[in-house]
Amino acid sequence: MTQPFKQHLIDPEICIRCYTCEMTCPIGAIQHDDNNVVVDAESCNFCMDCIPVCPTGSIDEWRVVKTPYSLEEQFEWEELPEQQEMTDTAPEAEALDPAIAALLEEAHKGAGGKARAPESAAKPTINMYTIGKPATATVQGNYRLTDAGAETDTRHIILSLEGQTFPVLEGQTIGVIPPGVGADGNPHLPRLYSVSSPRDGERPNFGNVSLTVKREEHGVASNFICDLNPGDGVQVTGPFGATFLLPEDPDARLLMICTGTGSAPMRAFTMRRERTVGQKSGGMTMFFGARSPDTLPYFGPLKKLPESLLKTHMVFSRVEGQPREYVQDRMMAEEDAIAELLGDVKTYIYICGLRGMEEGVEKTLTNIAESIGTPWAALRDTMREEGRYHVETY
Amino acid sequence: MLDLINVSYDTQIPNNVGLSSDKKVLKALEKWHPGYINWWNDLIPQQFQQSMVYLRTAVSVDPKGWAKFDYVKMPEYRWGVLLAPEVEGRMIPCGEHKGQPAWQEVPGEYRNLMKRLIVIQGDTEPGSVEQQRFLGLTAPSLYDMRNLFQVNVEEGRHLWAMVYLLQKYFGRDGREEADDMLRRSSGSEEAPRMLGAFNEETPDWLSFFMFTYFTDRDGKMQLESLAQSGFDPLSRTCRFMLTEEAHHMFVGETGVGRTIERTCQVMVENGITDPYDINKIRDLGVIDLPTIQKKLNLHYTLSLDLFGQEVSTNAANAFNAGIKGRYQENRIDDDHMLTNDTYVVWDMEDGKAVQKEVPALTAINMRLRDDYTRDASGGVGRWNKIIAKSGVEFALKLPHESFNRKIGVFSGHNFNPDGVIISGAEYDAGIVQWLPSRADGDFIQSLMTAVTEPGKYAGWINPPKVGIDNKPGDFEYVKLHMA
Numbered sequence: 084m085t086q087p088f089k090q091h092l093i094d095p096e097i098c099i100r101c102y103t104c105e106m107t108c109p110i111g112a113i114q115h116d117d118n119n120v121v122v123d124a125e126s127c128n129f130c131m132d133c134i135p136v137c138p139t140g141s142i143d144e145w146r147v148v149k150t151p152y153s154l155e156e157q158f159e160w161e162e163l164p165e166q167q168e169m170t171d172t173a174p175e176a177e178a179l180d181p182a183i184a185a186l187l188e189e190a191h192k193g194a195g196g197k198a199r200a201p202e203s204a205a206k207p208t209i210n211m212y213t214i215g216k217p218a219t220a221t222v223q224g225n226y227r228l229t230d231a232g233a234e235t236d237t238r239h240i241i242l243s244l245e246g247q248t249f250p251v252l253e254g255q256t257i258g259v260i261p262p263g264v265g266a267d268g269n270p271h272l273p274r275l276y277s278v279s280s281p282r283d284g285e286r287p288n289f290g291n292v293s294l295t296v297k298r299e300e301h302g303v304a305s306n307f308i309c310d311l312n313p314g315d316g317v318q319v320t321g322p323f324g325a326t327f328l329l330p331e332d333p334d335a336r337l338l339m340i341c342t343g344t345g346s347a348p349m350r351a352f353t354m355r356r357e358r359t360v361g362q363k364s365g366g367m368t369m370f371f372g373a374r375s376p377d378t379l380p381y382f383g384p385l386k387k388l389p390e391s392l393l394k395t396h397m398v399f400s401r402v403e404g405q406p407r408e409y410v411q412d413r414m415m416a417e418e419d420a421i422a423e424l425l426g427d428v429k430t431y432i433y434i435c436g437l438r439g440m441e442e443g444v445e446k447t448l449t450n451i452a453e454s455i456g457t458p459w460a461a462l463r464d465t466m467r468e469e470g471r472y473h474v475e476t477y
Numbered sequence: 478m479l480d481l482i483n484v485s486y487d488t489q490i491p492n493n494v495g496l497s498s499d500k501k502v503l504k505a506l507e508k509w510h511p512g513y514i515n516w517w518n519d520l521i522p523q524q525f526q527q528s529m530v531y532l533r534t535a536v537s538v539d540p541k542g543w544a545k546f547d548y549v550k551m552p553e554y555r556w557g558v559l560l561a562p563e564v565e566g567r568m569i570p571c572g573e574h575k576g577q578p579a580w581q582e583v584p585g586e587y588r589n590l591m592k593r594l595i596v597i598q599g600d601t602e603p604g605s606v607e608q609q610r611f612l613g614l615t616a617p618s619l620y621d622m623r624n625l626f627q628v629n630v631e632e633g634r635h636l637w638a639m640v641y642l643l644q645k646y647f648g649r650d651g652r653e654e655a656d657d658m659l660r661r662s663s664g665s666e667e668a669p670r671m672l673g674a675f676n677e678e679t680p681d682w683l684s685f686f687m688f689t690y691f692t693d694r695d696g697k698m699q700l701e702s703l704a705q706s707g708f709d710p711l712s713r714t715c716r717f718m719l720t721e722e723a724h725h726m727f728v729g730e731t732g733v734g735r736t737i738e739r740t741c742q743v744m745v746e747n748g749i750t751d752p753y754d755i756n757k758i759r760d761l762g763v764i765d766l767p768t769i770q771k772k773l774n775l776h777y778t779l780s781l782d783l784f785g786q787e788v789s790t791n792a793a794n795a796f797n798a799g800i801k802g803r804y805q806e807n808r809i810d811d812d813h814m815l816t817n818d819t820y821v822v823w824d825m826e827d828g829k830a831v832q833k834e835v836p837a838l839t840a841i842n843m844r845l846r847d848d849y850t851r852d853a854s855g856g857v858g859r860w861n862k863i864i865a866k867s868g869v870e871f872a873l874k875l876p877h878e879s880f881n882r883k884i885g886v887f888s889g890h891n892f893n894p895d896g897v898i899i900s901g902a903e904y905d906a907g908i909v910q911w912l913p914s915r916a917d918g919d920f921i922q923s924l925m926t927a928v929t930e931p932g933k934y935a936g937w938i939n940p941p942k943v944g945i946d947n948k949p950g951d952f953e954y955v956k957l958h959m960a
Contacts, residue, residue, distance in 0.1 A: 097943055099730045100855050101697075101723035107540050117855070132540035138724035139731075140943040161862065 087179040089211055090148045091122045091129065094163050097141030104133035104142055116158050124151035128218075129211060129248040147179065147210075178323040179210040183258065186275055187324060193434065193441045193474035194467050195460075201330035201431060201470040205282075208250045209323055214273065217260060217318040220244050222311045223291055230377035236298040237344060237380050238309050239279070242317060245290035251322040252282050253329045253351035254433075254473075257292065258320035261307040273320045274304035277327075277435070277475070279347035281355035295347040295380055327473045329355055330431055336365035338424050338432045340410055340444055342372040345436030346380055348475070352433070353393050362391040365429055368420070369393060372410040372440070374401040411443035415450065422455045425462065431471045438476040491557030493538055494641070505644040505652055506558075512659050517633065518552060520606060525613045526552050527958035530626045531945070535559055538717055546946040548956065554630045558641040561716035569707030570806050571813040572799035579709040583646050587798050590791075591708060592647050594801060596654050597671055598699060599639030600661065602632045604675030605688070607663035612685055615925035617935035621682065623945065623954035624728045628689060631721045638714045646710065673883065674779045681921045682938075683736060683764060687776035690729025690856060695783040697722045698804055698849045705802025730856045731941055733773075737860050739763055739939040741867035752871040759920055762936045766864070766871045768921070771913045773873060774894055777853065778881040784846040787822045787885050792841040803841065804848040820844055823879070825886050830879055830898065850875065881912065929957055 093104070093113075098120055105113040105120060112126040113133060133142050146152075146166050177187040191198045200207075212218040220242035228237045251257060258273025265271055280293040298309040311317065329337075329352050339349040349369055356364055373379035376399060385395050398413045399405070414421055424430045425448075434444055445459075452459035466472035487497045489507060496503045518526060529548040536542045538559050567579040583591055606629045616622035636658060643651035661668040669676045674692055679685050700722060704715040740763040744750075749757055758765040785792065795801040796815070803809060811818060818837035823830055837844070854875055861872050877896030879887040891904035894911050913921075924937045932951030934940050944952055 099723075099727050101726050103720055103723040106719070134540075135544040136540050136720050136723075138727040140945075140947060143947070 087147050087149050087210065088151075088213055088216065089129075089145050089208070090124050090151045091127045092144045092146055092152065092157065092163060093120050093122060094141040094144050095119045095160050096162050097139050099139055099141075101138065103136045103138065107132050107136045114154070119158050119160060121154050121157035123154060130246060131248040176209065177325045180213060182272065183275070183320075183323050187256070190275075190475045190477055191326065191473070193438070193445075193476050194472055195463055196467055198326035198473060199468060199470040200326045200328050201332075201335070203330045203332040203335070204328035204470070205252055205331055207252050207255055207322065207325045207328060209255075209321075209325055211249065211322065212320045214260070214320060217273075217320050218244060218247050218249060220292075220317045220319050222313050222315040222317060224313060225309070225311050228295070228380040228382075233375070233377040235343075235374075235378045236309060237378070238296050238298070239380070240294045240296055240308055240311065241280075241285050241291050242294070242319065243289070243291045244319075247290070249290075249292070249319075249322065250282070251278050251292055253278070253355045254327040254348045255322040255324040257294075257322055259294075259304055259308060260318040260320065261304045262318075265303070271303060275321075275323065276308075277344075277347040277351075278322075279350040281351050281358060283358065287358065295344045295350070297344050326470070327433070327435075327475050330470075332365075332429075333360040333363065334365040334429055336424060336427060336430045337367040338421070338430060339367060339369040340414070340432070340434045340436075340440075341369070342410065342436030342440050343378075344380065345434075345440075345475070346371055348435055349433065350381060353388070357388075357392060362389060364392075366391065367393045368396075368424070370396045370398060370410045370414055370417075372398045372400065372436070375399050376402075409443055410440065411447040414444070414447045418451050418454065421448075421451050425452055425457070426455060428469075428471075430466075432466065432473065434474045434476070436476060441474065441476055490637075491555045492559065492641075494558050494560055494645075496558065499645075502641070502645045505655075506641065509640060509644070509652075509655055509659075512656070513556075513633075513636075514552065516603070516659050520610050521551065521629070522611070522613060524958050525626070525955075526550065529956040529958075531623055531948075531952075531954045532627055532630060533946070538562060543717075543720060551626060551630060554633075556630070556634050556637050558637055559634075559717050560710065560713035563709065563713060567709060567712075569799040570705050571802045572707070572797040573814065574707055574799045575813050577707075579707050579712070581709055583708060587708075587800055588647070590795060590798065591711070591800055592643070592650065592654065594703065594795065595639050595642050595647075595711065596658075598703065599636055599643070599654075599658055600671045601675050601696060602636040602639065603658060604661075604663045604670035604672070605679075605692070606632050607670075608675065608677070608679040608688070609685060612679065612682060615682065615927050616929075617682060617925075617938045618928050618933060618940070619931055619954040619957075620934075620941060620945070620952075621732070621938075622929075624724075624732075625685065626955070628693075628725050628728055631724070634721070635718050638718055642710060642714060672783060674783055677779065680918060681925050682732070683769070683772055683921055684776070686729050686732030686736065687772050688729070689725045690733055691773075691776040691780040691853060692783070693722065693725040693729060694853055695780045695849060697726060698784075698845050698852070701804050702801050702806075702845060705806040707799030711800075730859065732938075733769070733856075734860055734863055735939040735941060736764060736937065737766070737769060737873075738863050738867070739937055740766060740769070741864055741869045742939065744869055745867055750869070752869060762924060764921060764924070764937055766869070766873070767910075768913065768917050770873055771911060771917060773857075774876045774881065775912050777875055778878075780849075780853075781846060781878055782882060782884040784849065785842045785884065787824070787843045787846075788835055788839045789842045790839065793836075793838045796841045797838060801841075804845055823886055825890065828890075828898070830887070830890075830892075830896065846878075850878065876911075929955075 112123045178184040223243045224241040226239045228239050229235050256275040256277045258275055260273045261271040276294045278292045279295045285291045285293040296305055296308045299305045341349050376382055396413050398408050398410050400407045449459040452462050532549050533544045533546045534555055536545050569577050569579055612625055640655040643655045661670055663670050664676050679688055700715045700719050704712050706712045743761045743763045752766045755765045815838040819834040820837040820840035821832050822835050822840050822843045857873055864871050876894035879892035879896050880894045882888050891899050893899050928935045931953040
């Protein structure tokens with residue numbers, strides 16, 4: 084079936100037909116007749132060069148469509164058509180293709196109900212690039228995050244999308260399409276990865292994003308990604324995800340619980356805050372679990388952050404000579420601090436990592452909530468409804 | 478390596494032409510700079526000089542960086558020298574040198590012709606700022622005031638652009654011409670601006686909107702044809718100016734449109750169906766459509782005069798030399814040399830207007846004027862849609878190009894707006910219906926009172942559909958300085 088996608092359009096009622104956009108478009112996707120200036124959905128690659136040069140604001144119009152409006156239709160318009168109701172998409176759709184939407188729903192199901200975005204979150208763009216029309220990213224860097232001798236190989240991958248528009252928010256995911264075909268003879272489907280860089284890029288305004296990827300034995304996508312070299316091209320789709328997002332409200336207090344590569348969105352959140360409100364914010368607390376320090380991604384950089392920005396609890400389950408400690412154990416030890424957070428309506432909880440962590444964390448939160456006389460299930464449902472409780476596990 | 482995309486601020490003059498390593502030109506520009514600032518400071522009323530205006534400034538000439546919006550005091554606006562990026566391997570697109578590499582220096586044989594074109598273009602830029610200097614005092618909203626000032630600072634920047642070319646490529650002569658740009662003044666007895674339309678005053682906001690729609694559109698057409706120039710620095714300069722010029726067209730088209738929309742709205746609300754019920758409409762504090770038609774007639778025909786003679790050897794020479802192309806030269810499917818082509822132009826024969834074919838090379842002005850008329854009629858169509866949507870029965874139209882002309886074959890003849898030649902007596906009797914009278918001007922003037930509360934608009938004009946830089950309706954586009 085045809086996947087819905089975002090189509091770029093020009094509002095004919097506002098446009099003054101100066102053709103500045105047409106002259107600016109580097110790929111000739113914009114054309115005009117005596118009536119209207121129009122964008123060819125076939126060729127537009129969302130580079131956005133035409134947006135700032137437009138004197139009227141008429142160029143910044145988008146419709147989610149299943150069948151793009153043809154040039155002929157657009158030439159005839161006297162006004163823009165309304166956004167058609169997409170019967171199979173909810174208002175906060177995480178993705179427009181059913182396959183991706185199902186994957187995200189599965190990842191978010193630990194929240195115990197339909198997730199909602201924080202009220203003050205920026206409006207995410209979804210499904211700009213699809214399997215049929217992916218973007219091509221160029222690898223800028225591939226760095227091993229875990230120590231050379233460590234048993235796991237987790238990598239920090241930097242992808243450049245410079246010159247293309249790929250508006251991705253912290254907490255959103257992108258799809259990476261491994262080349263080749265699977266056992267069934269069909270091309271590989273995209274695998275989803277949470278971005279670990281903030282919206283303005285791994286390096287501000289350099290049009291790049293970073294991913295945190297752990298090499299899995301026999302993993303088609305993870306091995307493909309972990310073996311990438313700078314300069315290699317990668318087909319990506321997305322962005323996806325419309326709920327696991329950072330509140331823009333600087334007073335929001337974040338409680339982040341993660342293991343392993345589940346730290347990716349937390350890193351993005353932290354960098355976003357560091358670059359915007361910095362230490363003048365409601366603060367962030369992170370419980371980060373790994374087997375040992377040498378397998379904990381971003382171990383070094385994390386230790387350098389001031390506590391007023393991010394208070395970090397690193398929890399290790401396999402350190403010789405020490406008892407095994409899991410995130411829920413440390414959370415229990417920090418019971419008072421967490422209880423105080425749970426009682427504050429400005430608190431937002433994010434849980435990300437392997438599915439196995441859910442049960443223990445949930446149990447601990449239940450205990451702590453009850454210690455302050457609140458049934459956890461009810462509190463969790465309220466927080467979720469208010470966009471303050473987010474789970475993404477795999 | 479020299480960074481030719483991002484604007485460099487290492488000299489007093491922001492630029493992307495490497496001024497800091499071009500000492501001679503830098504010195505000339507720095508010498509010219511204080512005169513420019515004095516000109517600006519003497520021109521715009523003091524209270525606006527001190528106000529914070531939400532303007533866009535270019536921080537680079539690529540699409541991502543050329544429209545950064547922020548509050549700035551106008552005298553601190555970063556006027557600078559900005560050229561569109563060089564296109565590698567660019568060729569001269571037309572004339573006898575077609576296909577040769579574009580010139581990076583002025584060829585000696587074309588020096589005077591080129592200088593004259595640049596001087597004429599440059600002279601219009603400060604001229605329009607002078608014409609509009611008092612409009613801030615009667616702005617119908619802060620939004621409109623901001624748009625006026627944006628137009629003004631960018632016209633100022635366009636003067637910089639031309640002055641840079643003069644000083645960089647025309648030596649002593651060029652420096653003198655640059656100084657003369659600040660010596661001449663719109664409407665002055667001793668040293669008027671070079672073109673007639675730039676010596677007429679812009680007395681009210683409807684005139685301003687008509688001016689930006691019709692007269693700035695002539696500017697756009699001239700810039701379009703200079704953007705085709707074989708002299709690459711001129712081409713690159715004009716290409717960047719065009720992106721700014723688009724905003725001026727926007728101010729004009731939407732300004733007139735919002736005025737019309739308000740008139741129709743008030744007519745409908747008060748049950749007036751006859752657009753010629755002028756007194757009744759005026760009593761409601763809006764500008765009647767027949768008066769808007771008269772303003773249109775005036776500004777369109779004044780602007781047609783800017784295209785010069787229909788048949789012109791100067792224009793032929795400029796095209797043939799590759800100094801000036803045609804509108805969208807690169808999209809025209811011909812030999813780009815016009816060796817055997819013809820073009821239909823107007824002429825007067827035995828007291829009658831006739832159309833005849835002449836060598837296309839000599840009809841470059843006429844062709845550009847035709848392109849202009851086509852371009853200008855688009856907005857008129859949009860205005861008529863606004864009227865039709867309201868249910869009022871009236872249609873605006875461009876008058877025939879023979880009407881009210883002072884330059885070209887029609888000058889000295891009496892044509893009515895339909896292009897019919899008439900007697901002097903008939904012309905004198907009709908003129909009050911065709912062109913704005915003093916009384917019309919006085920009426921419009923009576924509506925011109927400043928509205929300075931954010932989000933509020935004078936009663937004769939509607940708010941815009943979309944704010945500048947997507948700002949909400951009550952955005953404070955100008956933070957007025959209260960002395």
